[in-house]
Amino acid sequence: xxxxxxxxxxxxxxxxxxxxxxxxxxxxxxxxxxxxxxxxxxxxxxxxxxxxxxxxxxxxxxxxxxxxxxxxxxxxxxxxxxxxxxxxxxxxxxxxxxxxxxxxxxxxxxxxxxxxxxxxxxxxxxxxxxxxxxxxxxxxxxxxxxxxxxxxxxxxxxxxxxxxxxxxxxxxxxxxxxxxxxxxxxxxxxxxxxxxxxxxxxxxxxxxxxxxxxxxxxxxxxxxxxxxxxxxxxxxxxxxxxxxx
Amino acid sequence: xxxxxxxxxxxxxxxxxxxxxxxxxxxxxxxxxxxxxxxxxxxxxxxxxxxxxxxxxxxxxxxxxxxxxxxxxxxxxxxxxxxxxxxxxxxxxxxxxxxxxxxxxxxxxxxxxxxxxxxxxxxxxxxxxxxxxxxxxxxxxxxxxxxxxxxxxxxxxxxxxxxxxxxxxxxxxxxxxxxxxxxxxxxxxxxxxxxxxxxxxxxxxxxxxxxxxxxxxxxxxxxxxxxxxxxxxxxxxxxxxxxxxxxxxxxxxxxxxxxxxxxxxxxxxxxxxxxxxxxxxxxxxxxxxxxxxxxxxxxxxxxxxxxxxxxxxxxxxxxxxxxxx
Numbered sequence: 001x002x003x004x005x006x007x008x009x010x011x012x013x014x015x016x017x018x019x020x021x022x023x024x025x026x027x028x029x030x031x032x033x034x035x036x037x038x039x040x041x042x043x044x045x046x047x048x049x050x051x052x053x054x055x056x057x058x059x060x061x062x063x064x065x066x067x068x069x070x071x072x073x074x075x076x077x078x079x080x081x082x083x084x085x086x087x088x089x090x091x092x093x094x095x096x097x098x099x100x101x102x103x104x105x106x107x108x109x110x111x112x113x114x115x116x117x118x119x120x121x122x123x124x125x126x127x128x129x130x131x132x133x134x135x136x137x138x139x140x141x142x143x144x145x146x147x148x149x150x151x152x153x154x155x156x157x158x159x160x161x162x163x164x165x166x167x168x169x170x171x172x173x174x175x176x177x178x179x180x181x182x183x184x185x186x187x188x189x190x191x192x193x194x195x196x197x198x199x200x201x202x203x204x205x206x207x208x209x210x211x212x213x214x215x216x217x218x219x220x221x222x223x224x225x226x227x228x229x230x231x232x233x234x235x236x237x238x239x240x241x242x243x244x245x
Numbered sequence: 246x247x248x249x250x251x252x253x254x255x256x257x258x259x260x261x262x263x264x265x266x267x268x269x270x271x272x273x274x275x276x277x278x279x280x281x282x283x284x285x286x287x288x289x290x291x292x293x294x295x296x297x298x299x300x301x302x303x304x305x306x307x308x309x310x311x312x313x314x315x316x317x318x319x320x321x322x323x324x325x326x327x328x329x330x331x332x333x334x335x336x337x338x339x340x341x342x343x344x345x346x347x348x349x350x351x352x353x354x355x356x357x358x359x360x361x362x363x364x365x366x367x368x369x370x371x372x373x374x375x376x377x378x379x380x381x382x383x384x385x386x387x388x389x390x391x392x393x394x395x396x397x398x399x400x401x402x403x404x405x406x407x408x409x410x411x412x413x414x415x416x417x418x419x420x421x422x423x424x425x426x427x428x429x430x431x432x433x434x435x436x437x438x439x440x441x442x443x444x445x446x447x448x449x450x451x452x453x454x455x456x457x458x459x460x461x462x463x464x465x466x467x468x469x470x471x472x473x474x475x476x477x478x479x480x481x482x483x484x485x486x487x488x489x490x491x492x493x494x495x496x497x498x499x500x501x502x503x504x505x506x507x508x509x510x511x512x513x514x515x516x517x518x519x520x521x522x523x524x525x526x527x528x529x530x531x532x533x534x535x536x537x538x539x540x541x542x543x544x545x546x547x548x549x550x551x552x553x554x555x556x557x558x559x560x561x562x563x564x565x566x567x568x569x570x
Contacts, residue, residue: 139318234561
């Protein structure tokens with residue numbers, strides 16, 4: 001089985017977010033970057049699947065050379081090889097277009113992404129890839145089993161889950177529950193240095209949108225404290241003042 | 246030209262999030278002096294379809310069929326894109342529900358459309374078409390300008406108010422030809438807890454953290470949630486310890502919520518958790534540690550032991566409900 005896992009290079013979850021002076025871009029100064037946590041779940045599941053059945057796991061990232069430590073981490077966790085499309089990821093449409101252009105004639109049985117990246121929160125790439133490659137795409141998947149050439153998936157729905165089957169090849173986006181991420185061991189870290197990492201130049205993709213500005217949520221102001229033995233007051237405030245109940 | 250909305254149904258019934266989408270799109274249609282068309286897929290009764298007219302829809306396209314009873318991402322996306330073509334729609338609005346998150350990007354690619362996933366406000370109409378959405382998992386907002394002719398917007402549940410605007414809408418049968426290869430996925434089973442409020446759509450959320458000490462203590466969380474008509478949620482350490490399912494994990498790497506009221510019990514307020522709840526309108530924090538960082542991000546707080554405060558709160562809510570019944 002040939003699996004492609006799409007990984008995004010994102011700020012660590014503890015990062016305090018700041019922006020450039022013109023508010024148009026994220027300020028990466030002093031920020032620790034990681035594999036997008038949902039992509040790491042997808043990668044782990046891909047490795048599990050190729051361990052129980054023969055196969056390879058290729059990771060792909062769209063980024064400049066600064067994302068290579070994140071790609072090497074994916075190789076250390078266990079990916080077979082890696083591809084970096086040498087471009088700044090402008091938006092999801094651009095990213096999906098680059099991955100589709102790379103993947104279209106490679107014969108992948110399964111393409112996995114995370115449900116969304118924790119920076120731009122688009123949750124678009126999996127479905128866009130499905131459309132561009134004319135493949136089914138199942139989004140926000142918490143369980144993925146493969147038997148022969150059929151996948152059985154569980155995806156989240158409001159208040160429950162939907163179980164579905166789909167023939168390979170397909171695209172799926174991973175959420176919590178699909179696998180428990182692994183910590184790379186020393187052997188993995190050593191071997192990651194020599195695993196193949198191919199750099200591919202990007203294709204042209206039309207631009208349909210742009211970010212005008214970023215800003216941060218306003219502070220809520222001072223918290224109103226209610227004494228622990230006067231909870232009735234809290235109920236009154238939530239009803240009368242906050243109009244929340 | 247027209248604005249097209251996808252009227253998502255669950256088991257043949259439209260949910261509040263669908264009416265939110267119509268109310269939102271109605272403003273866009275009025276601003277652009279154009280019609281608002283709704284497309285419904287699956288077997289929905291006429292009486293239910295008529296409800297769409299209450300919120301400003303001029304026309305309803307109803308697509309039915311045995312193969313379409315259950316959600317098929319690829320086929321539904323093709324149908325909506327065909328519906329857009331048939332009604333010359335250049336703007337498509339749908340809910341950022343679990344199914345909507347799968348549909349919208351496909352539709353955007355089919356229509357070469359710029360796409361805002363998870364809009365939280367109306368577009369600007371002053372020359373540019375700019376829509377606000379959350380970014381960095383609740384730590385920031387991004388204003389995204391769509392420069393393409395066609396546009397797709399998915400709207401976060403609970404972020405736009407339902408506004409009635411009754412019109413005499415025509416209901417038309419619509420039967421586009423969909424290719425067989427759009428039906429490769431097959432739904433085997435749907436498991437849904439009928440009595441539970443769904444977390445992403447909930448107006449009130451009651452959330453528990455490690456301060457509750459163990460899964461056996463969730464009874465009072467569930468009781469409070471049921472009294473308030475709320476969904477239950479939890480922090481990451483709680484779902485990581487398997488006290489509660491992952492689907493209840495609220496935070497940067499879990500579900501982002503935007504309820505009217507978020508009640509956090511025994512949750513200290515790590516930056517990753519705060520990111521997932523920052524869009525809540527009102528936040529209440531109950532924690533025995535007065536130094537818990539969550540108090541700095543809350544509107545109301547009680548410093549106290551959850552095991553004493555929550556039973557009192559349950560009684561207080563019961564009193565409130567009987568007084569306001």
